[in-house]
Amino acid sequence: MTTEARHPHLLKPTNPPIIVGHRCISCEQIAFPPDPYGCEKCGSPASNFESWDLEARGSVRAVAMVYRHHRPTPPTPFTVAVIDLVGGPVVKAIVEGDDAAVGSSVEGFLVPEDQDDVGNVIVDLRFRVIQ
Amino acid sequence: MNAPGFLSTRPVFVVGIGLHRYQRRSDETYVSLGLTAVREALVDAGVDWTDIDAAYTGTALLGMGASRIMLSRLGATGIPMTQVENASASGSSSVAQACLEVASGRSDVVVALGVDKPRGGLGAAPGEAGIANLEAGSIVPFTHFALLASEYMHLHAVTDEQVAKVAVKNHRNGSQNPFAQRQKIRTLDEVLAEPISGSLTRLQCCPVGEGAAAVIIASEDGINRLGVDRSRAMQVVASATKTEGLYAEGVGIDAALTAETGAAAFHEAGLGPSDLDVLEVHDAFAIEELLYAEALGLCKPGEAASRIESGDFDIGGSCAFSPSGGLLAMGHPIGPTGVGQVVEVVRQLRNEAGSRQQPNARVGMAHMVGIGAVCVVHILRKP
Numbered sequence: 001m002t003t004e005a006r007h008p009h010l011l012k013p014t015n016p017p018i019i020v021g022h023r024c025i026s027c028e029q030i031a032f033p034p035d036p037y038g039c040e041k042c043g044s045p046a047s048n049f050e051s052w053d054l055e056a057r058g059s060v061r062a063v064a065m066v067y068r069h070h071r072p073t074p075p076t077p078f079t080v081a082v083i084d085l086v087g088g089p090v091v092k093a094i095v096e097g098d099d100a101a102v103g104s105s106v107e108g109f110l111v112p113e114d115q116d117d118v119g120n121v122i123v124d125l126r127f128r129v130i131q
Numbered sequence: 132m133n134a135p136g137f138l139s140t141r142p143v144f145v146v147g148i149g150l151h152r153y154q155r156r157s158d159e160t161y162v163s164l165g166l167t168a169v170r171e172a173l174v175d176a177g178v179d180w181t182d183i184d185a186a187y188t189g190t191a192l193l194g195m196g197a198s199r200i201m202l203s204r205l206g207a208t209g210i211p212m213t214q215v216e217n218a219s220a221s222g223s224s225s226v227a228q229a230c231l232e233v234a235s236g237r238s239d240v241v242v243a244l245g246v247d248k249p250r251g252g253l254g255a256a257p258g259e260a261g262i263a264n265l266e267a268g269s270i271v272p273f274t275h276f277a278l279l280a281s282e283y284m285h286l287h288a289v290t291d292e293q294v295a296k297v298a299v300k301n302h303r304n305g306s307q308n309p310f311a312q313r314q315k316i317r318t319l320d321e322v323l324a325e326p327i328s329g330s331l332t333r334l335q336c337c338p339v340g341e342g343a344a345a346v347i348i349a350s351e352d353g354i355n356r357l358g359v360d361r362s363r364a365m366q367v368v369a370s371a372t373k374t375e376g377l378y379a380e381g382v383g384i385d386a387a388l389t390a391e392t393g394a395a396a397f398h399e400a401g402l403g404p405s406d407l408d409v410l411e412v413h414d415a416f417a418i419e420e421l422l423y424a425e426a427l428g429l430c431k432p433g434e435a436a437s438r439i440e441s442g443d444f445d446i447g448g449s450c451a452f453s454p455s456g457g458l459l460a461m462g463h464p465i466g467p468t469g470v471g472q473v474v475e476v477v478r479q480l481r482n483e484a485g486s487r488q489q490p491n492a493r494v495g496m497a498h499m500v501g502i503g504a505v506c507v508v509h510i511l512r513k514p
Binding site for chain 2: 006007009010011019033035036040041061062063064065066067068069070071074078080081082084088089090091092093094102103124125
């Protein structure tokens with residue numbers, strides 16, 4: 001049995017987890033999510049990109065508790081946040097708990113979401129406030 | 132004086148306006164919705180369908196081939212018909228295309244309409260682009276704007292109640308508009324009830340229903356040839372369209388894009404924010420009116436909430452914001468919305484808006500943003 005990320009091209013299921021972005025070799029733009037097509041800054045094709053690891057750590061720029069959702073998962077209410085990663089890019093993600101506020105320091109952690117046919121654990125990324 | 136632009140090369144005017152009331156999805160076909168709006172616009176302009184040189188149909192949800200089966204029921208004249216899709220700004224872009232068609236000299240009288248019916252989901256292409264993200268579907272449009280509200284309220288020390296007052300104002304305006312989907316005055320307590328996401332509540336989110344809107348765009352040659360009443364013809368002095376550029380990490384794209392597009396429109400018109408008497412703004416969610424008031428230069432950053440509270444953006448204030456009720460109360464049936472904004476601006480500039488008339492309105496703006504992100508801005512002026 002292994003642990004696998006639900007979106008392996010976005011997330012390395014290590015401890016601590018790593019968010020995967022890209023860096024354009026031509027213009028040095030670092031971006032998330034990793035793009036399969038080309039660079040929004042300089043127009044280089046994605047063949048000019050290198051994978052770029054980003055620490056799953058940052059501060060909350062904005063936060064909202066979601067009360068209504070069109071799908072059964074995640075169950076409501078849940079909290080989402082805009083997070084300024086320490087490595088530059090800004091991501092939006094689900095934050096566990098109800099204590100996140102603008103300015104909170106947060107870190108990523110893995111949560112088991114599912115299991116595949118051969119028993120591998122599928123994990124996804126959540127953030128939580130660092131006390 | 133206008134800055135050089137295609138609309139100053141050959142002036143264009145809105146000479147006719149028509150609407151089908153925005154409403155919840157019903158059994159009425161889109162053909163019936165659209166024909167109602169176009170017939171009303173023809174009567175309003177005092178022109179016949181056979182006078183129309185071309186048609187642009189703004190729609191995002193109907194699917195391909197919507198125009199002819201609808202418009203041929205006014206007479207199968209064989210005119211060019213083009214369907215325009217630009218997300219929430221589809222109707223705005225049909226107006227832009229009609230203006231360009233007339234300004235270019237190819238046509239003298241063109242109809243731009245918007246028509247849509249909800250079909251269960253928006254079917255937006257970006258979701259099919261193969262670019263996954265961490266939030267994996269947990270952030271839908273209302274949560275995107277709830278997050279912008281969170282950042283704005285923290286940055287400017289603005290309260291939930293202050294944001295909600297945008298919706299109180301726009302529901303009040305909508306209560307005076309017989310074409311609005313929502314026509315009820317709402318108290319602050321009512322607006323603050325029923326949370327959806329973050330500080331946004333049900334009545335701070337626009338209803339997406341069905342409807343239609345149409346405008347007839349004409350050149351001076353067309354006006355003279357058809358004997359159109361010049362006193363009711365309002366000039367389009369700017370038509371600006373932009374898409375999202377590459378902004379600094381974390382910058383709110385909707386406001387940044389609005390600032391750029393608004394600046395382009397003001398430049399083309401040779402006008403500035405203080406010239407606006409009426410502004411129909413993309414207030415799909417209450418927070419947006421505050422963001423765009425500031426992005427368009429109607430007030431300084433952080434001031435919009437207090438300007439709303441002072442009544443400055445009410446009908447009768449320095450600039451009436453969303454006198455139609457805006458997307459929040461008039462509704463957001465997608466394709467019609469941007470055309471309906473132009474209808475309202477024209478009605479205001481003609482001094483025909485009745486109980487929701489902004490006194491002495493001479494200059495008005497219609498502003499839409501859409502998924503993509505796109506932004507389309509028109510400025511109209513009483514000649």
